[in-house]
Amino acid sequence: MLLIGAEDEEKWLAEGIAGIQHNAFYLHRALDSNNLRDALKYSAQMLSELRTSKLSPQKYYELYMRAFDELRILEMFFKDESKHGVSVVDLYELVQHAGNILPRLYLLCTVGSVYIKSKEAPAKELLQDLVEMCHGVQHPIRGLFLRSYLAQISRDKLLDIGSDYEGDADTVMDAVEFILENFTEMNKLWVRMQLEGPGRVREKREKERSALQELVGKNLHVLSQIEGVDLEIYKETVLPRVLEQVVNCKDDLSQYYLMDCIIQVFPDEYHLQTLEMLLAACPQVQPTVDIKTVLSRLMDRLSKYAASSADVLTEFLQVEAFTKLSNAIEKVIEVQVDMPAVGAITLYVSLLTFTLRVHPDRLDYVDQVLGACVKKLSSIPKLEDSRATKQVVALLSAPLEKYNDTVTALKISNYPRVMDHLDNGTNKVMAMVIIESIMKNNTCISTADKVEVLFELIKGLIKDLDGATDELDEEDFKDEQNSVAKLIHMLYNNEPEEMLKIICIVWKHTMAGGPKRLPFTVPSLVFSALRLVRQLQGQEGDIVGEEVPATPKKIFQLLSQMIEALSAVPSPELALRLYLQCAEAANGCDLEYVAYEFFTQVFVLYEEEIAVISESSANVSMKEP
Numbered sequence: 001m002l003l004i005g006a007e008d009e010e011k012w013l014a015e016g017i018a019g020i021q022h023n024a025f026y027l028h029r030a031l032d033s034n035n036l037r038d039a040l041k042y043s044a045q046m047l048s049e050l051r052t053s054k055l056s057p058q059k060y061y062e063l064y065m066r067a068f069d070e071l072r073i074l075e076m077f078f079k080d081e082s083k084h085g086v087s088v089v090d091l092y093e094l095v096q097h098a099g100n101i102l103p104r105l106y107l108l109c110t111v112g113s114v115y116i117k118s119k120e121a122p123a124k125e126l127l128q129d130l131v132e133m134c135h136g137v138q139h140p141i142r143g144l145f146l147r148s149y150l151a152q153i154s155r156d157k158l159l160d161i162g163s164d165y166e167g168d169a170d171t172v173m174d175a176v177e178f179i180l181e182n183f184t185e186m187n188k189l190w191v192r193m194q195l196e197g198p199g200r201v202r203e204k205r206e207k208e209r210s211a212l213q214e215l216v217g218k219n220l221h222v223l224s225q226i227e228g229v230d231l232e233i234y235k236e237t238v239l240p241r242v243l244e245q246v247v248n249c250k251d252d253l254s255q256y257y258l259m260d261c262i263i264q265v266f267p268d269e270y271h272l273q274t275l276e277m278l279l280a281a282c283p284q285v286q287p288t289v290d291i292k293t294v295l296s297r298l299m300d301r302l303s304k305y306a307a308s309s310a311d312v313l314t315e316f317l318q319v320e321a322f323t324k325l326s327n328a329i330e331k332v333i334e335v336q337v338d339m340p341a342v343g344a345i346t347l348y349v350s351l352l353t354f355t356l357r358v359h360p361d362r363l364d365y366v367d368q369v370l371g372a373c374v375k376k377l378s379s380i381p382k383l384e385d386s387r388a389t390k391q392v393v394a395l396l397s398a399p400l401e402k403y404n405d406t407v408t409a410l411k412i413s414n415y416p417r418v419m420d421h422l423d424n425g426t427n428k429v430m431a432m433v434i435i436e437s438i439m440k441n442n443t444c445i446s447t448a449d450k451v452e453v454l455f456e457l458i459k460g461l462i463k464d465l466d467g468a469t470d471e472l473d474e475e476d477f478k479d480e481q482n483s484v485a486k487l488i489h490m491l492y493n494n495e496p497e498e499m500l501k502i503i504c505i506v507w508k509h510t511m512a513g514g515p516k517r518l519p520f521t522v523p524s525l526v527f528s529a530l531r532l533v534r535q536l537q538g539q540e541g542d543i544v545g546e547e548v549p550a551t552p553k554k555i556f557q558l559l560s561q562m563i564e565a566l567s568a569v570p571s572p573e574l575a576l577r578l579y580l581q582c583a584e585a586a587n588g589c590d591l592e593y594v595a596y597e598f599f600t601q602v603f604v605l606y607e608e609e610i611a612v613i614s615e616s617s618a619n620v621s622m623k624e625p
Contacts (some may be wrong), residue, residue, distance in 0.1 A: 012054045017048040024070050031077050036084035040095065040107070043074055047103035048123055050142060051316045057193070057208045058143055064145045071110050074111035080112045088118045092404045101136045105146055108133060113153040117153075119164075123157055124174040130154075131181050140193040144267040148215045151222065154178070160185060161228040172228030173237070179226075180241050183219035187258070190216050191251040206253055213253075217261045223275060223494045224265040234270050235277070255285040259294045268305035272296065272315055279328035283335040291332055292343045296350035297324060303357035307354045316358055325351060332371065341380050342388040351394050356402040363411060370414035377421040389426050392418065396430055400437040407443060409434075410450045416457050428480070434458055438490055446493045448501035455509040458484070463513040481520035488524040496550040499532050503555075507562060515569045522566045526578050529555050529562075530585050537589050550590045556582065560597070567605055 025047035034111035039106075045163035050067055052060070077083060078091060086094065092111050112130050116123045130150055137143040156165075158178070193209050202348060221228060239262070246258045262278070263271065271278060278298070282291050302321065306313050314323075329347045333339060347443035352369045359365050373395060383389055396418060399409045409415055419430060434457055438445070445451055455462060461480050488506060493499045503525065512519045533552050559582050567575035583598035 005594060009055060009059055012052065013059045013062060015140065016049045016052055016055070017066055018065045020046050020070070020588075022064070023049075024192075027070065027074070031073070031083075034083040035084075036086060039074065039077065039084070040098070043070070043107060044098045044100070044103040046070060048100060050106070050145070050330070051102050055138070055141075056456070057161070057212050058140050060210075065356055067106075068149065071106065075110050075113060076151075078111055079117070088115045088164065089120060091359075102142060102146065105134055105137060106149065109146075109150050109153055112550065113157065116154075116157045123159055124171065124178075127154060127157070127174075127178045131178055133447070134182075135185070139187045140196060143189045144186055144212065144215060147182055147189070148218070150178075150184055150498075151186075151219060155222055158222070158226065160226050172226065172233065173465070175226060176223065176229060176233065176237060179219050179223050180238070182213065183216065183223075183242070184245050184293075186216045186219065187245055187249060187254060191249050191254050193363060194251060194253070209253055210257075213257045216263075217257065220258075220261050221265050224267070231270055231273055234266065235274050237433045237524045239270075239274050243277070247281055247284045252284065252286040256289045256294065259289075260297060263298050263301060269315075270304060272305065272319060272321065275319060275321060275324050279324055282328055283300050283331045287336050287338060291336070292339075292347050292350075295325075295329065295332070295347060299354040303354045306358040307545075312339065314356065322355060322359060322362075324367065325354065326372070333376065337551040340345075340385065340388070341376070341383065342385050342391055344345075344372060345388050345391040345395065348376070349391050351396070352395055352398050356398055360402060363408070367412045367414050370395070370418050374414055374417045374578045377418070380421075381422055389422065392422060393426060393430055393433070394608050395432055398526070400434065404437075405439045405443055406434060406438045406454070407445060407450060410445075410453045416453065419457055424460060428598075431458035432483060433482070435461075435487050438487060441481075441492060445491050445502075446498075448498060448505055449500050451491055451505050457507065458487075460516070462509050469486075478520070481517055484517075485520050485524040488521065488528055491528070496532060496536055500550040500555065503529050503532070503558070511565065518566050518569055519571045519574055522562050523578065524576065526559060526562055526581070529559050530581065533589065552586075552591060553594065556586055556591065556594050556598075563601070574603055575605060577603070 023042045027039060027042040027046060029295060030036075030042060047067055050060075052063070053064065078088070084091075088111070088204050088388075089407070092108070092115050095107040095111050096104060098107055109130055112126055115121060134143070134147055134150060137146050158175040160175060161172060190209060191213065193212075194205055196205070205618055220242065227596070229238060242258070242262060246255050246262075249255065259281070281294060285291055302316075306316050329351055333344050333347065336343075352366065353371060355362065355365045356400050364517070375394075377383065377392075383392070394413065401410065403409065419427060422430060434454070437443070445454055447492060450471045461484050491502050491506065493502060497516060506525055510518065510525060532550065536550060536552050560576075563575050563578045563582065566578065579602045583595045583602070586592075586595035586598060
């Protein structure tokens with residue numbers, strides 16, 4: 001393939017089209033006068049224009065389509081023996097005397113189409129004859145378009161069940177063999193295009209080849225449309241042969257396109273029943289192939305198929321689809337050592353999406369996917385790729401969106417381990433996502449162990465993480481802390497002992513957050529504790545040990561510590577209001593001495609301010625007449 005300018009190419013295309021039009025004019029005159037000899041002569045001269053090597057694939061396609069239109073007219077002439085007076089058998093022999101091989105094979109395919117329709121010879125033999133003769137053209141572009149023409153004229157003549165051409169169960173394999181052979185040769189020609197010309201135009205050649213990929217893929221589409229190609233034929237013949245060509249061609253563009261083509265054109269049921277075979281080819285492709293996209297599309301199709309029927313879901317369990325997909329992904333990541341982190345994590349996101357759709361009840365599967373992601377993240381010094389970070393967030397968000405219940409996510413042991421690999425800023429973002437999910441779904445976190453896990457997950461909002469720099473403005477910080485304050489109200493258990501444990505856990509984490517967060521979180525925690533006090537109102541008891549049941553007195557002691565920490569911030573006005581609330585609650589529980597202690601704290605807190613006010617009042621009194 002030569003380096004040529006756009007102007008030169010347009011000139012050569014124009015010359016080629018002019019040559020086709022010139023010979024087509026005389027061809028039409030010969031057809032109108034039923035002159036077979038001249039028709040063959042001018043059609044051969046017309047088709048000789050396709051022998052050019054000066055055009056890019058796109059320009060060659062324009063030239064080819066001009067000739068294709070004329071060939072359809074010529075085929076109609078060949079069908080009517082009354083016009084040219086030559087039997088189709090003799091005509092098939094006659095066109096083989098055309099001077100150049102390329103026009104000869106185009107004419108042979110055209111007459112061959114008529115010959116098959118006449119049923120004067122077995123379609124199987126004629127198709128096999130044509131596909132073998134096409135080996136005579138080995139120029140990549142010319143050979144590719146010639147075989148594309150063969151595929152086009154043969155589509156309605158394949159030996160399928162119920163077809164007009166000997167179609168039965170025994171002859172379907174003949175059609176399969178014909179398409180597979182043509183597909184294999186077309187793919188070889190397509191791959192060879194990449195090797196033509198100097199290496200510095202590689203990117204341009206790939207772009208040109210991409211424009212022609214459907215010529216090759218149409219063969220697989222035709223295969224998928226053959227009624228007689230059942231699961232057994234697909235499993236035993238079609239898929240192994242296609243995958244063999246995919247793996248052996250060693251071309252990244254071909255491998256990516258054909259793998260994707262397999263997934264798109266063949267039935268979901270076939271993919272499910274041949275999953276192991278299809279997945280085994282994935283690690284064998286070139287490292288430069290975007291296999292993550294191929295696998296993602298496969299899992300997407302399979303998950304939609306699983307949702308189509310309850311019976312289908314049973315098939316997924318029988319073939320152990322999750323295990324096979326999981327193993328294949330691990331193998332691909334292992335083999336493609338240079339795969340970027342974003343590629344590997346994207347695969348885990350796709351696998352998790354598949355799992356949540358197909359096996360939503362299997363939290364062990366979800367945990368397994370997250371665990372595999374943790375293993376990958378652990379091998380990365382630092383997650384600096386923003387795209388990879390977004391994929392981790394997508395991975396963590398998926399269970400929240402699926403279950404609409406953060407409690408379920410809290411049961412997954414590897415969930416917090418994945419979050420540990422987020423940078424501080426993203427950790428906060430994910431913490432907000434978790435809180436928003438709880439608030440949106442009105443989820444109540446009711447056990448101390450789950451509260452412990454939850455506050456570990458949102459620790460980016462609870463305290464300053466190691467190495468974190470507080471870049472938030474005042475409004476953003478307030479929004480974050482107000483969200484945490486709202487979250488505290490979603491932590492509740494009817495059992496007093498468990499609720500007290502929850503309060504103690506929240507207090508432990510709150511204290512670790514430093515003084516600037518206390519004015520936001522302490523009030524919510526205080527009112528949560530007072531709600532528990534009202535529940536226990538009238539009970540008596542004293543603190544003897546850690547196992548003593550929750551009592552009002554025990555809770556009031558804890559409340560005193562909380563407000564004392566708040567007053568030291570300092571935040572005296574807020575502390576005053578909370579002391580007064582606690583004093584009122586203690587009085588309602590007939591704990592007068594406890595209420596007195598809270599009032600004492602109020603007096604101590606504002607002793608200096610009260611003294612100043614008293615002094616001012618005295619001075620005013622002395623001035624009165």
